[in-house]
Every structure is written in structure tokens, then in C-alpha cells.
Amino acid sequence: SQKIEQNSEALNIQEGKTATLTCNYTNYSPAYLQWYRQDPGRGPVFLLLIRENEKEKRKERLKVTFDTTLKQSLFHITASQPADSATYLCALDSGGSQGNLIFGKGTKLSVKP
Amino acid sequence: NAGVTQTPKFQVLKTGQSMTLQCAQDMNHNSMYWYRQDPGMGLRLIYYSASEGTTDKGEVPNGYNVSRLNKREFSLRLESAAPSQTSVYFCASSDTDINEQFFGPGTRLTVL
8 A cells, every 4th residue: 555654753943944854655656746734733734736747846935846766755945934833744646536645644843943 | 715614623522422523615626525633643534525425435434424415515423432533633625636635624522
């Protein structure tokens, strides 16, 4: 079965630095991968989607890469701010036609001032 | 637009009691989903509905039933609650197969 891993449970960085979060998957080749942000006590919020034929996608200070050879996605937040502190989830399509997603367990990012 | 709404926000049940979690979306989305989120386990899909009138099992359907009442509403029922069903439950909806999912605020359920 598909397996998705976010390598770090927690990541602590200093304000202004670039945060890099990793998502690895096995046993599957997803057509796309999504990243979500989740704040405590709230539901996840969609950030970015990247398709298998795209190497990189950007949105403001966010950048996502997708390496289908390594079976890995990297999520970068440049010029990080304390407000970026949250848990970030990666999710890949399950391969069915219904748009179901398989979620990683998330990485909790803390940006210190 | 309210997006995805869920009721109740919190619930405490005793083992064996039943309850229904309600979910509604006002974005005219075809697909709706129910997840549970447990510490260290991430989000796991319980049931989903690709369109009005259809429902299918996800990764962890045992102990749950669902109803897609209409295009807007998708309810999750626990017929006989067990302590293992203590969790935070999220409802989500999406427009197409690959579009992002929009999540509700969650229901925190405790089964004693």
C-alpha cells in the first residue's frame, strides 16, 4: 500500500531563515501532491498543489518541488515569520478516480523571533 | 459563504451511545469526505461521497455509517460509540477529483 512520510515531527528555525519540510512516499506514483497548513484547533487549509509533470511551483514566499525519481516533495518557506508557525501536512492522491487523498502525519514548524 | 460547517464542535459520549455528526457545505461541491485525526496517526479517511447519492468506504470505516442527504449535507453516524472512537473528526469537500479539499472546523469527540 502507499506510504507517505514527513521526515520531521518538528522543525525549529529562526525568523528570517528558510524553512524546508520534506515529504517522501513509497509504493506509488501519484499524479499530484498537495500541501496544507493546520493551526491548533482548526481544520487544514490548502496551500499548494503540484502535478507529477511539474518540477516546481511557487506562491508568494512558498515554494514546492516534486521529484518523482526520488519520490520526494520539498516545501520551502522563505523569509519565515513567527506567523508561519503551524503544522504542515503533505497529501498525495490515492490513485482512485474520486480525488481521495492520503495524508502524512505532518511537521510542526516553530519560527522563533 | 460559510464554507464547510460542522456540528457539534464538542461532544462527550458514554460507551454504547449513538450520535450523528453533521456537515454542510455551501460551495456546490460534488465530493465530500469524513476524516478522523488522532495524535501520531495523521488524518485518516473514514468515508467519502463522490456525488449526491453515492458513498464509499475509506481507510477506517468500521463502526461508522454515513448519509449523503443531498448535495450540501454529509452526515457521519456512530451507532454504538467506543472509546477507540475518541478523536477529532473533520468533514471536507472538493469540487473536482484533483482540486483542493476545504475542511470544516472539526468536532472533538470523547467517548468514556
